[in-house]
Amino acid sequence: MEERTRILDQYGAKVYKNRKEHLVQIENPPGGQRIAANSRAVPGIMTNRGCCYAGCKGVVLGPLKDVAIITHGPIGCGFYSWATRRNKAIPGPDGKNFLEYCLSTDLQESDIVFGGEKKLRQAVREVVDIFHPKCIMICSTCPVGLIGDDIQAVAEWAGKEFSIKCLAFSCEGYKGVSQSAGHHIANNGLMKYVIGSGDAPPAKRFSVNILGEYNIGGDEWEIARILKRVGYEIVSTFTGDGSYEKIKNAHTASLNLVQCHRSINYIAEMMKDKYGIDWIKVNFIGLGAVCKSLRDMAKYFDDEDLTARTEAVIADELSQIEDDVDHYRKKLKGKTAAIFVGGSRSHHYQNLLADFDVHTVIAGYEFAHRDDYEGRRVIPTIKVDSDSRNIEELHLAPDEKHYRLVVSRERFEKLKSEIPLEDYDGMMRDMNNGTMVIDDFNHFETLELLRLFKPDFFFSGIKDKYVIQKTGVVSRQMHSYDYSGPYAGFRGAVNFARDITMALYVPVWGLVTPPWKMEPMLEGKLSEPEPKEEVSKNA
Numbered sequence: 001m002e003e004r005t006r007i008l009d010q011y012g013a014k015v016y017k018n019r020k021e022h023l024v025q026i027e028n029p030p031g032g033q034r035i036a037a038n039s040r041a042v043p044g045i046m047t048n049r050g051c052c053y054a055g056c057k058g059v060v061l062g063p064l065k066d067v068a069i070i071t072h073g074p075i076g077c078g079f080y081s082w083a084t085r086r087n088k089a090i091p092g093p094d095g096k097n098f099l100e101y102c103l104s105t106d107l108q109e110s111d112i113v114f115g116g117e118k119k120l121r122q123a124v125r126e127v128v129d130i131f132h133p134k135c136i137m138i139c140s141t142c143p144v145g146l147i148g149d150d151i152q153a154v155a156e157w158a159g160k161e162f163s164i165k166c167l168a169f170s171c172e173g174y175k176g177v178s179q180s181a182g183h184h185i186a187n188n189g190l191m192k193y194v195i196g197s198g199d200a201p202p203a204k205r206f207s208v209n210i211l212g213e214y215n216i217g218g219d220e221w222e223i224a225r226i227l228k229r230v231g232y233e234i235v236s237t238f239t240g241d242g243s244y245e246k247i248k249n250a251h252t253a254s255l256n257l258v259q260c261h262r263s264i265n266y267i268a269e270m271m272k273d274k275y276g277i278d279w280i281k282v283n284f285i286g287l288g289a290v291c292k293s294l295r296d297m298a299k300y301f302d303d304e305d306l307t308a309r310t311e312a313v314i315a316d317e318l319s320q321i322e323d324d325v326d327h328y329r330k331k332l333k334g335k336t337a338a339i340f341v342g343g344s345r346s347h348h349y350q351n352l353l354a355d356f357d358v359h360t361v362i363a364g365y366e367f368a369h370r371d372d373y374e375g376r377r378v379i380p381t382i383k384v385d386s387d388s389r390n391i392e393e394l395h396l397a398p399d400e401k402h403y404r405l406v407v408s409r410e411r412f413e414k415l416k417s418e419i420p421l422e423d424y425d426g427m428m429r430d431m432n433n434g435t436m437v438i439d440d441f442n443h444f445e446t447l448e449l450l451r452l453f454k455p456d457f458f459f460s461g462i463k464d465k466y467v468i469q470k471t472g473v474v475s476r477q478m479h480s481y482d483y484s485g486p487y488a489g490f491r492g493a494v495n496f497a498r499d500i501t502m503a504l505y506v507p508v509w510g511l512v513t514p515p516w517k518m519e520p521m522l523e524g525k526l527s528e529p530e531p532k533e534e535v536s537k538n539a
């Protein structure tokens with residue numbers, strides 16, 4: 001502990017002033033500490049963040065397999081979001097799966113000067129002719145917002161002209177701090193125009209929507225396998241292996257499960273207001289976390305048979321992987337990890353690492369908000385920031401036809417003290433004394449942290465993977481799982497342990513000399529920035 005404090009003091013002294021509030025060392029008892037988050041990235045800093053379009057089109061809408069998404073803008077944004085996120089899907093009964101396609105209007109200079117709406121109408125026409133989708137979504141990129149194309153009007157025209165659902169999302173990249181702005185815009189559109197538009201009767205009593213699960217590397221399939229074994233009906237998933245056809249009827253489920261709080265909490269809250277559906281924070285990453293989530297769900301429904309089936313499935317699943325877990329735990333015991341991912345995995349994966357006795361010493365998010373770090377209790381104290389300022393806040397009244405409460409409000413209040421109903425405690429409360437939390441890290445800080453903490457693993461994304469590996473530290477991509485997975489659920493935990501054990505024990509790391517050992521001059525520069533180099537606070 002003393003050693004860690006010393007390291008952090010050493011590190012803290014070197015941090016640029018405008019970054020100090022974005023770094024926190026966890027103190028005991030955990031909770032009550034504040035971190036700065038969701039502020040604009042400083043120009044010139046190598047941030048790992050994406051943009052609003054990435055969050056709307058790439059993250060939330062992109063995985064909907066039966067939706068043809070047209071990127072309205074120059075070709076770059078469409079091209080770079082073409083199948084880069086590993087959201088898997090298999091076609092539903094209608095055989096539709098457009099995930100392999102990249103549809104874009106490819107705006108040229110003359111379109112920017114004279115307007116791109118004509119080209120967009122033509123693109124919609126072609127998409128209808130070729131793919132015959134029931135739903136088209138139009139996502140705009142930066143120049144479209146600047147030239148003012150009316151994509152809403154085009155969507156309205158297309159809906160009437162072709163008798164399809166056509167929705168427009170004004171998710172220009174600059175619209176917010178990061179992906180998180182795009183999540184909000186996508187959530188609003190789905191809520192306004194898709195959820196509740198189906199006419200299915202109420203689903204089974206034990207029915208759920210899985211919110212904020214994108215089937216990266218097949219995670220959703222493993223989660224669905226477990227839930228079905230217990231006896232749950234999955235009405236829809238937002239949005240991994242998900243479909244327009246299914247989310248239309250999401251309002252018929254009894255309970256919403258929130259996996260990624262950052263990207264989908266808006267829909268969870270809005271469905272509560274409009275349809276009365278309660279939501280519960282779950283985590284299907286990590287063995288202890290999966291068991292807890294299944295038990296919390298059983299508590300919510302309070303049914304003897306369901307509770308018995310939950311326990312039987314947990315016991316059976318754990319017994320099937322027992323030998324593997326013991327084997328990998330022996331290999332991984334006592335190792336340390338750093339995790340930097342978007343807005344929820346840095347928390348979730350700490351549970352999975354702990355299952356194998358790997359301790360997380362540093363954790364951070366690219367673009368999470370303070371509630372993801374500190375818990376939802378701080379939401380009333382968060383001032384309106386540059387993300388929320390630009391984005392519509394929907395206030396929805398109860399839907400007279402579909403509003404229904406599954407548990408009485410007396411029971412709801414009682415349950416709130418037992419399970420994470422309509423609540424999320426955030427990442428920081430789960431972290432150990434002396435560990436470090438860092439928001440929107442940059443590459444300079446990554447190198448400094450590696451040098452000081454020397455973790456055995458550093459989990460993050462493609463933008464810094466090779467920087468990390470060149471220092472001789474194992475890097476695994478926590479966004480894409482380096483083409484492996486699933487990592488969720490019981491079987492996924494074993495996949496994860498196998499992958500990181502292989503990565504750790506491969507002999508190449510001994511052959512790498514960290515840059516700071518090869519280039520002492522560079523080390524001096526990285527470690528002691530001159531005051532004059534400091535980036536202005538107002539930048």
Ligand code: CFM
Binds near residue numbers: 085261262
């Ligand atoms: Fe949620 Fe995600 Fe994440 Fe995210 Fe993302 Fe992703 Fe992520 Mo990459 S929705 S916040 S915007 S869990 S794409 S599946 S891996 S940064 S931690």
Ligand code: HCA
Binds near residue numbers: 050084342479
């Ligand atoms: C995004 C998508 C991303 C990028 C991954 C990475 C993903 O940010 O737009 O940086 O390695 O998960 O695919 O987060």
